[in-house]
Amino acid sequence: MKKDSAVTNQFLCKLSDLEDLSCKGFTVDVKQNSSRIFIIRKGDDVFGYLNVCPHALAPLEWNPDDFLDENKEHIICSMHAAKFTIEEGVCIEGPCIGASLTSVNLVIKDGVIYLS
Numbered sequence: 001m002k003k004d005s006a007v008t009n010q011f012l013c014k015l016s017d018l019e020d021l022s023c024k025g026f027t028v029d030v031k032q033n034s035s036r037i038f039i040i041r042k043g044d045d046v047f048g049y050l051n052v053c054p055h056a057l058a059p060l061e062w063n064p065d066d067f068l069d070e071n072k073e074h075i076i077c078s079m080h081a082a083k084f085t086i087e088e089g090v091c092i093e094g095p096c097i098g099a100s101l102t103s104v105n106l107v108i109k110d111g112v113i114y115l116s
């Protein structure tokens, strides 16, 4: 996560819109293609990934903006329950251990989160 940037950024939401250990999904334009992403706040950090599971390329969430497991310790895929670390997006349990979610670049500037 970058704290500032001079490149063109897409507005996502305010940092204050995300409680600690909460997520938000978005549809954004990446290179003129529509892509689904999600972001997760953990403390003062925010992590972002494409909303595509590396196992069977399914979207991850159980319900809108619901990407975490019961204990809010890991990202979990609703399809076959693969678990991923929040910070690195690496699968540590389930059918695709060792595979990773695709991270997206985020910028936080003046309390606002942007896709970079």
Ligand code: FES
Pocket: 053, 054, 055, 056, 057, 058, 077, 078, 079, 080, 081, 082, 094, 095
């Ligand atoms: S599609 Fe995510 S675990 Fe299978």
